Structure formats: structure tokens, C-alpha cells
Amino acid sequence: MPVSAPEPAALVPQGAAFFPVKTPGPTxxxxxxxxxxxxxxxxxxxxxxxxxxxxxxxxxxxxxxxxxxxxxxxxxxxxxxxxxxxxxxxxxxxxxxxxxxxxxxxxxxxxxxxxxxxxxxxxxxxxxxxxxxxxxxxxxxxxxxxxxxxxxxxxxxxxxxxxxxxxxxxxxxxxxxxxxxxxxxxxxxxxxxxxxxxxxxxxxxxxxxxCLRKVMVGVDAGQRSALSVLIRSRNPGLIAMVARMKAHLEDPLPLAELARVSGYSRRHVERMFLSVLGETPGDYYRGLRLDHGRNLLSTTDMPLIEVALACGFSTVAHFSRSFRARFGMAPTKFSRAKARRPQA
CATH class of the missing domain: 3.40.50.880 (Class I glutamine amidotransferase (GATase) domain)
Structure with a gap:
């Protein structure tokens, strides 16, 4: 098969550390x-x-x-x-x-x-x-x-x-x-x-x-930190609820269903969210969905109605009001600001 250009020679720089490879095989x-x-x-x-x-x-x-x-x-x-x-x-x-x-x-x-x-x-x-x-x-x-x-x-x-x-x-x-x-x-x-x-x-x-990496990360390691670290809690019930929320951004679950997953009463769930995360379960869930919407607006050309539906909002008006309340600008203005940013 033809090659587009001559290949550069392999680089073998000098260094203080040395580790021999007895049977290297071809480059x-x-x-x-x-x-x-x-x-x-x-x-x-x-x-x-x-x-x-x-x-x-x-x-x-x-x-x-x-x-x-x-x-x-x-x-x-x-x-x-x-x-x-x-x-x-x-x-x-x-x-x-x-x-x-x-x-x-x-x-x-x-x-x-x-x-x-x-x-x-x-x-x-x-x-x-x-x-x-x-x-x-x-x-x-x-x-x-x-x-x-x-x-x-x-x-x-x-x-x-x-x-x-x-x-x-x-x-x-x-x-x-x-x-x-x-x-x-x-x-x-x-x-x-x-x-x-x-x-x-x-x-x-x-x-x-x-490379100053003392422990080689295996293929099973996830890209993101453990959910317990991100929400600053090891409470298994709270972790299960937040994980459930993240898995249902497009089809939000009612609080009763989330409480059932955790094994706690609705009132206890509300107190737990306020004490650990500083928000009601509904506000926290809405924030996750809106953050997902902002990601989609930043990285796709999806129409606004499709973004709203992907975040569990049935109307653009409801999504827009919630988006403005969280991010300080309407989603349409956010999209135009993204379009004006220079691309590399």
C-alpha cells in the first residue's frame, strides 16, 4: 500500500534511567x-x-x-x-x-x-x-x-x-x-x-x-469521580436516589418513586437533601436536567424543543424559564453566544 510521505526516523533520546528490553521485535x-x-x-x-x-x-x-x-x-x-x-x-x-x-x-x-x-x-x-x-x-x-x-x-x-x-x-x-x-x-x-x-x-x-503514575489505572476505572465524592456523602440511600435521577433526565421520576428506591419516607428524603446538598429534591433534580440541557446546547445543534424534551420539560416555555433562572440568560441567547465563539 502506498504511503503519503516518508516516515520520520524513530526518536531514541538519552536519559538517566534505563530498562532493557531483550526481545523488542520490530518497531x-x-x-x-x-x-x-x-x-x-x-x-x-x-x-x-x-x-x-x-x-x-x-x-x-x-x-x-x-x-x-x-x-x-x-x-x-x-x-x-x-x-x-x-x-x-x-x-x-x-x-x-x-x-x-x-x-x-x-x-x-x-x-x-x-x-x-x-x-x-x-x-x-x-x-x-x-x-x-x-x-x-x-x-x-x-x-x-x-x-x-x-x-x-x-x-x-x-x-x-x-x-x-x-x-x-x-x-x-x-x-x-x-x-x-x-x-x-x-x-x-x-x-x-x-x-x-x-x-x-x-x-x-x-x-x-x-510518567509519575505510581498506579496504572485499569480499563474498568470510570472517567469520573465516584458519585459519593461528587455529592460529599456516603449515604447509600442518597447515592441511589441521585444515581436514579441521573438515569432519568428525559423522563423525570416523582419524588415518591425516588423515596421508594432509597427506603426512606418522603419527609426524610426532603430533610436529607436539604442537610447534605442544600436543596430540595425537586430543585436538585431540576438542576441536573438543566445542566444536561446546557451541555446539549453547547455541543449540538439540536432544536430547542428537542433539547427541552431531552431534559424532561414538556414545553420550550417551561424549559426557558427554568434555564434563565439557573444560568442568568435565555437558552436562545446562550445558543447565539456559542455560535459567536471562534472555533479552532
């Missing part, structure tokens, strides 16, 4: 596709473990190249631009091709990026998504048979755009031909897991130590 290749607005933290967190692996072993265990549409430098979400090695084009079958994206998430679904992924997968190559890169994989039709994830902030919009697909809440997912992570520190965890597959647990643990 493993990665291609990172940078999409405008990609998250710099997630991208660098994926590349650095590969660099550390080469440095520790003093061998070219890994080689990577950066691609972009037109081969131009790409501005990250922080405004910092990163130069690339060449334009999008066919890659060798043994290259793992990862799409690095951020916000807006739909930027990952550019036709040229989707076409590259489809071609690479069709010829037996491995593909992946970092942060919101799963959007490109979904658009390419490559997520039907594999577990996958993307950043939790973008999962509600993803589920609206691809209702037939269900992202996992995990930090990363590694399937034989599809690999995804939520970005940030999850990029490092995913790469360390891949290094472990390639060169063993001891070497991967040393790479993790070099």
Missing part, C-alpha cells in the same frame, strides 16, 4: 491525525509514553508521525499550533492510526479523516480515537462491533448524534482493531496498557513510574 508505528481544536493534553499524553519507552530501552520500540489535512500546522484547543509531518493519506497496515480531537467534537468527522479511517480499517489496520476521536470512528461506521469511549463531557451529544451506539464510562477501551480513550490522563493509561501488551508488565510499570 511499532503510530500515526496521529490532528484535527482542528484537538486537546493538547490528550495528544501529548499519548505520545510521551512512547517516547519514554524508547528512552528507557534505548531502542526504537515505537515510531510516530503526525498527519493533518493538507499537512499544515493545526491549532489545538489551547491555541497552540503543532506542526505535522505530512498530509492525510494511506498508511501501512501495521500502523495504528489515532484521531486526536477535542471541541468542537464534530470536527473529527471531516470527510477526509473519515475516509482515511475507513480505508485503513478495510485493509486490516488498527484505528483509534483520543478524547472525541470516537466521533470520527462512529461516522466511519467502525464502532458497531467494539466497546468504545470518549470524553464524558461529549457523551450526551454523541448519544444524540448516534443513538444506536452506547459509549462506555471507562477511561479507555482496547479492542483488537479499535482503541479509544477519554483523553487527558486516560491517553497515558491507554498507551501504558498497549506497552504492557507489547513488552510486558515490568517494562510498562517502569514507563508508568517515569
Amino acid at each position: 511499532r508505528r503510530y500515526a496521529f491525525v490532528l484535527v482542528p481544536g484537538f486537546t493538547l493534553l490528550a495528544f501529548s499524553s499519548a505520545v510521551e509514553p512512547l517516547r519514554i519507552a524508547n528512552q528507557l530501552s534505548q531502542q526504537p520500540l515505537y515510531q510516530w508521525r503526525l498527519l493533518s489535512e493538507g499537512g499544515v500546522a493545526v491549532a489545538s484547543s489551547s491555541g497552540i499550533s503543532v506542526c505535522t509531518d505530512g498530509p492525510l493519506g494511506p498508511q501501512p497496515r501495521d500502523t495504528r492510526v489515532f484521531v486526536c480531537s477535542g471541541n468542537p467534537a464534530r470536527a473529527a468527522a471531516a470527510p477526509s479523516v473519515v475516509a482515511l479511517l475507513q480505508r485503513h480499517a478495510r485493509f486490516g489496520g488498527t484505528v483509534g480515537g483520543i478524547c472525541t476521536g470516537a466521533v470520527a470512528l462512529a461516522e466511519a461506521g467502525l464502532l458497531d462491533q467494539a466497546p468504545f469511549t470518549l470524553h464524558w463531557e461529549n457523551q450526551p451529544a454523541f448519544c444524540e448524534d448516534f443513538p444506536e451506539l452506547s459509549p462506555c464510562a471507562t477511561m479507555f477501551e482496547i479492542a483488537p482493531k479499535v482503541m479509544t480513550c477519554g483523553g487527558g490522563a486516560a491517553s497515558t493509561d491507554m498507551m501504558i496498557a498497549l506497552i504492557e501488551q507489547d513488552h510486558g508488565a515490568e517494562f510498562a510499570a517502569m514507563v508508568s513510574e517515569m
